[in-house]
Amino acid sequence: MQRTIRLWLLATTTLALVAGPALAQQKTVKIGFVSTFSGPAAAIGNDMRNSFELGLDHLGRKLGGLPVQVIYEDDQIKPDVGVQKTKELIESDHVDFVVGYIWSNVMVASLKPLIDSKTMTIVTNAGASELAGPMCSPYVFSTSWQNDQTPAAIGTYMNQKGVKTAFLMGPNYIAGRDMLHGLQSTFKGKIVGQDLTPWPNQLDFSAELTEARAAKPDAIFAFYPGGAGIQFVTQYAQSGLKGQIPLYTAFTIDDLSLPRLKDLAVGVPGAQNWVNDLPNATNRKFVADYHAKYHSSPSFYGADTYDAAALINSAVTAVHGDLSNKEGMRKAMERADFKSVRGNFKYGNNHIPIQNFYLQDARKNTDGSYSLHTVSLIVANDQDKFHSQCPMK
């Protein structure tokens, strides 16, 4: 009996050895996906994963004709974890593409191994200025933005609204500092005060809101992404400031936080490169199918990640499935030759989209639900100001 088993084992192992290389010949596109899948920010990571999976569904689960394997990794919002997961994907899993990154500090930490290994990378949210400027790389693309752009758009809108003085608040990490800069790059009024709060642990803003009230500004600008946005907008309303000092936001109210903020978010404007109701066929299909599959609204985190699937598809198609042809894939991706949910866009020399930014607001619908709507176009074909610092031409 034992001999039979041993013989069987020997036979199967040998067969596996022979079959192994043959299997490897059948190519798959291996994608490493780094986002946050634990803790409160898991809601964002889930939305990104759902959207990416939906994007793959829409492409028939094939990218450029090849089957797809996605490895999802959790960065726990920690730069050290993010960089370690990224290295694992590159070194152990030998992925063809790395996709994702919510947090700018996690992304910047992970950028070096990605650049060094020349891994094709698509950043779908984080937009640190480093990525757009000095650390730009031929194989790294963004489907989102550079952080300064969105607050710069809301700064333009604040000028239009005649805001003369503003108090700025954001978390003390790369993205928070980018955001405050971005606002100041367009806002023509006076900054009467600003606060950078410890990130991600400080969630009670009593001292800062008291300070904002005492500074008596025309408006408050805030950047608090994810769950922190819920807390900030709630505390802003609880402090009685909502009727007194208007709040302008970037990445603070989104489709994930709106169902929980409800009335508190109504009347608080924000800027965004994509809104649920943008009138183009790709977007309508994305939003409708997302609703059908997941019974909720996709957020901008998801929308930009959905685009990543189509972008990879365009690259793999262009090189006829030859995943070793990175130059070919790079050139294909630079053309941004796919139907984006935000309407088509061009890439700048630094691989950051040149795109529109819209004014959005939250409304209560007749059925009692809440949704975000496009109010107007604030700035068309906006290019980030760091592209000149990027050595790529």
Next chain:
Amino acid sequence: MRAGVGGSTSDILPQQTDEQFLRPIPYPSPPRALRAGGGKSSAVMLYFIEQSLNGVQLGMLLFLLAAGLTLIFGIMDLVNLAHGSLYMLGAYFAATFAAATGSFVLGAALALIATAVSGMALEVIAIRPLYGRPHLDHVLGTFGLILFFNELVRLVWGPAGMTLSLPSEMLTAVQIIPGVYYPLYRLVIILVTLAVAALLYILVMHTRLGMLIRAGASNREMVGALGVNIKLLYTLVFGLGAALAAFAGVMQAPILAVQIGMGENILILALVVIVIGGIGSIRGAFVAALIVGLIDTLGRAFLPPLLHAVLSTTAALTLAPALSSMSIYMLMAAILVVRPEGLFPAASR
């Protein structure tokens, strides 16, 4: 998804990554405390009062957590890291019951009862075997409970978190003295917690149960030898601690989101409070909670303008939050050096 850690450790530490890319802040931030008053000392005073209230409010919240923690530590000699889980449980219960009943107050009351009952059940099932064992066992055991509760909440309520909304009348600020506006809900927290502190004082100092609690804190064995049902006493005290933690969770839930792991950060502050106050002492917890709350908040409010006077805007803006969150730990270290037993050591043991 891979769960394991392994692999090479990162050669880029998050802090370094962050600091490496510091962008200068172009517009100067005027010294705020001074600007807030436009230079007039009375206005600075009003600003100071308002910020102190913020500190007191944080202190009150910490007291609710620390009181239960210090009772359990003092009487059962148990390090209960899972105290933050009870705080989280209270918030989840409140959000659920408030949504079901449509009433914030009713939801809160039901949440207190539900958490106290859960706490007592927890004590009987999982905590009892830990009594009398080394503190390391307590830490390991109750840390396991944290993981258990986080996962339990994820299974029952889902990963997205919940919202406990305030009645709309609460979304306003009231003028408490001329020129000082204060958010109504935070004022309510201060007043209600003061009432709870008074009740707790009466309970501990002037009732039979309180007498047993105090006796238990000073000499556990003797209380048992005198024929008191020590098991029941422990369960009751644990339930009381759970209810206090739940109360903190309920009060905090409308300000912060109700989410998994919400008790972990605040538990660290509560531990600092009981170390400063003296383990086992409710009075110490109260005083220490106020001190910690005030130092944390006033640090956040006044350190930036002070630093701004001597440093560049960028440095002041980024250094101040770090310094103010460090300040309470420096205080704890200083107190441990001067009075290792804390400010109000419970009767000598």
